[in-house]
Amino acid sequence: MNKASLRFCILIAISSFAFFSCKKEHDLNKYPTNSRLLNLTRRIEALDSVGGGHSGVVLATVNENFRFLYDNYNRVSQIYYTTNAVATPNTISTFTYAHDTIFKTIRSINETFMELDTFVTDYHGHITSTYINGHVINYSYYGDLLVRVDSTNGAAGYSNYTSYNGNFTASKSSLGAGYDGRYTYFTDMPNRTGDYLYIRSMVQYGVNLYQNRSLINTIDLPGYFTTATYVIDGDSKVTQTTAITAYINKFSQRDTYDIQYEKY
Numbered sequence: 001m002n003k004a005s006l007r008f009c010i011l012i013a014i015s016s017f018a019f020f021s022c023k024k025e026h027d028l029n030k031y032p033t034n035s036r037l038l039n040l041t042r043r044i045e046a047l048d049s050v051g052g053g054h055s056g057v058v059l060a061t062v063n064e065n066f067r068f069l070y071d072n073y074n075r076v077s078q079i080y081y082t083t084n085a086v087a088t089p090n091t092i093s094t095f096t097y098a099h100d101t102i103f104k105t106i107r108s109i110n111e112t113f114m115e116l117d118t119f120v121t122d123y124h125g126h127i128t129s130t131y132i133n134g135h136v137i138n139y140s141y142y143g144d145l146l147v148r149v150d151s152t153n154g155a156a157g158y159s160n161y162t163s164y165n166g167n168f169t170a171s172k173s174s175l176g177a178g179y180d181g182r183y184t185y186f187t188d189m190p191n192r193t194g195d196y197l198y199i200r201s202m203v204q205y206g207v208n209l210y211q212n213r214s215l216i217n218t219i220d221l222p223g224y225f226t227t228a229t230y231v232i233d234g235d236s237k238v239t240q241t242t243a244i245t246a247y248i249n250k251f252s253q254r255d256t257y258d259i260q261y262e263k264y
Contacts, residue, residue: 034263034264035193035235035237035261035262035263035264036068036070036074036193036261036262036264037068037193037202037259037260037261038067038068038260038261038262039065039066039067039068039259039260040065040066040068040199040202040203040257040258040259040260041063041064041065041066041257041258041260042063042064042065042066042255042256042257043061043062043063043064043255043256043258044061044062044063044064044253044254044255045058045059045060045061045253045254045255045256046058046059046060046061046251046252046253047059047244047252047253047254048252049246049250049251049252058254062083062084062085063083063084064081064082064083064085065080065081065082065083066079066080066081066203067079067080067081068202070264071097073097074264075095075097075206075207076095076202076206076207077094077095078092078093078094078095079092079093079095079203079206080092081093089108089109089114090108090109091106091107091108091109091114092106092107092108092109093105093106093206094107095206100120100121100122100123101118101119101120101121102118102119102120102121102127102205102206102207103116103117103118104116104117104118104119104205104206115133117130117131117132117133118130118131119131119205119207122141124141124144125207126139126141126144126209126211127139127205127207127209128140130205135151135152135153136151136152136153137149137150137151137152137153138150138152139209142163144211145161145163145166145167145168145211145212146161146168146209146210146211147160147161147163147168148160148161149161149171157173157174157175157179158173158174159171159172159173159174159179159180159181160172165187165213166212166213166214167183167185167187167212167213167214168183168212169182169183169184169185170182170183171183178222179222181219181220181221181222182218182219182220183216183217183218183219183220184217184218185212185213185214185215185216185217186214186215186216186217187213187214188214189214189215189230189232190213190214190215191210191211191212191213191214191215192215192236192237192238193237193238193259193261194230194237194238194239194241194257194259195210195212195215195216195238195241196216196219196226196228196241196243197209197210197212197216198210199241199257199259215230215238216228223247223248224245224246224247224248225245225246226243226244226245226246227243227244227245227246228241228242228243228244229241229242237259237261238259239258239259240256240257240258240259241256241257241259242254242255242256242257243255243257
């Protein structure tokens with residue numbers, strides 16, 4: 001796991017998220033239940049900042065690709081990651097399932113061992129604990145909905161999540177108001193593959209931690225604010241998710257995820 005990904009997980013563990021808008025391309029059919037994530041292409045663009053926003057001028061671009069493979073139980077078995085980022089290795093993440101534990105082994109493309117992460121699950125399949133590079137985060141749920149996150153990382157603390165109508169809407173941190181977060185949703189748009197939280201979770205854990213009822217709309221976390229746009233096709237599948245993040249230091253970043261599916 002790279003430092004940026006770990007920072008994201010720690011922040012959401014003790015805070016909250018971003019702003020999105022949603023665009024419908026066609027009249028929507030019922031979302032298909034026999035499609036799963038096959039390929040995820042991410043274009044990361046550093047944007048020139050102007051005042052409290054950005055000019056839209058792209059200063060630098062990095063491309064990433066995630067290819068998902070599955071086992072006979074429809075569980076993620078491998079993720080092939082490639083990038084053109086300088087000094088960032090291409091990797092293969094292999095997921096091994098043993099009773100209530102998921103082992104994620106990360107190796108470089110030339111098979112050099114890099115990292116072993118461990119995720120513990122409950123009998124519903126929810127991840128209840130993650131062990132990554134010596135950092136431990138514990139998760140609690142009410143049904144499928146996340147209600148508490150405990151972090152033992154540098155700024156150890158916990159966040160309690162409050163929810164409404166099947167979506168968590170706020171998090172209250174034991175570390176003080178500066179770590180609290182707020183979330184809103186497209187309440188007329190059911191959650192599905194391509195949701196921003198879904199993407200971040202699948203890339204990291206191979207499963208979706210965030211079983212909210214609706215697509216995430218806004219997330220306000222300490223230090224940054226994110227805006228995303230969803231493009232949805234006639235089969236109700238999200239085909240593109242774009243997230244623009246404005247950081248407290250006025251640096252802005254645009255992430256565009258192009259999503260491909262396969263039937264199973």
